[in-house]
Amino acid sequence: MRILTFISFILILTSCGSDSIQTQDDQNDSTDTIPEVIDSLAFYKEKLNADPSNPAVIYERAEYYIRHAEVELAQKDLESILAKDSSNLKAHQLYADINLANLNLETSKYHYEYILKIDSSKTGALIGMGKIYAALDNSPVALNYLSAALRVNQYLPEPYFTKGLIYRSDYYRRAEEDPRKEESWERAMSSFQTAVEQDPDYYAAYIEMGVMFEEKGDSISLEYYNTAIDIFPQSIEAWYNKGMYYQTRGYVDNALSSYYTLNRLDDTWADPYYNIGYIHLIMTEELDSAVHYFTRATELDPTYYQAYNNLGLAYEKKGDRVNAKKYYLRAVEINPDFQLAKDNLNAVQ
Template sequence: MNKIYLILIVFSLFTVSCTEQENKRKNTEKKQATSSLSEIQKKLDIDPTNAEYLIKRAELYMQSNQYNEAILDIQSAIKQEPENTDYYLKLADCYLNAGQLKNAMGVLKKVLSIEPKNTEALLKMGEINLMVRKYKEVFTYANAALEGDPYNATAYFMRAYTYKELKDTARAIENFMECLKNDPKNYNANIELGLIYSSKKDPLSIDFFKNAIAIDSISEIAYYNLGMFYQNNDYLNEALDTYRALIKVKPNFPYSYYNIGYIYMQLLKAESEAVPYFTKAINVKSDYYEAYFNRGLCYEILGDVQRAREDYQTALNLHHNYEKAIEGLNRLDQ
């Protein structure tokens, strides 16, 4: 039986979408930050307490994941402008990126003491409470944000994700849809709705996954889960086409090759067609013991006992006590 590969969706509630293209942009910014740091440092050498320059340097530090340095600069800027909530919000971001949730919450509470209806602070407080699964507090902050901004897509996404965590699928769908109503290009909302409808075997999932691909054309999450929907619902040609499309944009993603191999082997009974795809999966992911096992199974069916034995043994070496590999070796010894 195929082992479904679960792709974790890592997202920030405060970006429109966490796409691969966005990650590439951030990597470019990191490279640019090094040269920019020297320029801003020259200005700070002349005017070391200039809050604007300190914030600029902090931003450059953050691009390079130098959070401790960024925190010090932002704190220095706040000393110059203690009522500037933008600086506090940036400090909260820095703490969040550094994993210092308690410090982030303390800063955000300071913002809310200055501006009780600050939407960004409310949403960040909601995000932190979602991280620690304090769902009642998530709703409190998300609802407060919506009072000030009734069309805020992030607040609807936050509520939707919380309902999903609470297994209230109907309300999760309702809020994800509200999120998309206000932000049609929200990648994460499309993915989440695709996953929900896919779990129901509802073809509506196809549209949401395709929407996500239109937003991020190199997203393995969207392609893969679209392929899985097709595969699990016996649209095999569509599944094969989707996995092949994913291979074009992500040739080093091993699970596309594996699933094509599985379809040929298990569902189409075309073992000789399956072998090259399991091999490609292994070439990309050398410890992929399931791929070794299934290639071995193909070889066994095709009568190539020696190669079958080698693959079963490799699968067992990679995953000790792997029952399927042990059974395969025992069959060959009979």
């Protein structure tokens, strides 16, 4: 069991894309008129039939592909734009964002640097460079780029949020006795708080603050998870962490309710099923239910050796040593270094 966080820079990169180009670099050009979004591939096809090489329409289609998880098609569209006009900064930005999300750091770095050579005030590129160096664990350079973005526009939430992740990583690396550890925690919290001050709907920052308070055993973490859910009810991270909050405090019904909600949002993720199984195995001792949910977890993730071990425990408690041995052995086969399963297997031999 674990608390989900956004410490993986893969996850935070989803907020760095075409939307950031408008809000960060072109916001002074915005008007009160909100353009209608036609989310239909046929719409773009019709427009391109009239003007096949129109870069603005091709760019819009690339955004459409990204919204529908067709990233490779989006890349091809952006490559076609750049092949005809290598100075198109919006195409460079979105192409760099896509590559950064895929951790193609050198490619994304090339395109961000190209943008900054043309215009050093482009905040999307500055933030992207900050994320690259954060992913490379070069915090000083990362912070310099993020601070540069804030000098251009101090009201952007994303640089503060990314700074928070950097400071929190520093917090984790420091030994408990290091006096700078608490300073890193304070800087991380301050950065996340500043992010939500700039954008009260920046739900990822609420999750991060919830996680940090939870690690200190502070019950205020639940308020942050609930705020994240109010902003984005489909947030699997917030629902999972809320379930863990209740589970670790022994509030079985509340924990199960959170996990059931999560399963309705995404029934392909093994961890919530594992946690439900754990509750039934350890906390309520409803062994048939435990078997059901651990089995579901292994169906979704056949390498989930902890779930196989707990299946063994459930069957052993049921008095079925044959199946207990079978699942302990399976856990050891997947992870030969999993000592708990090896001990359990030896006990039923």
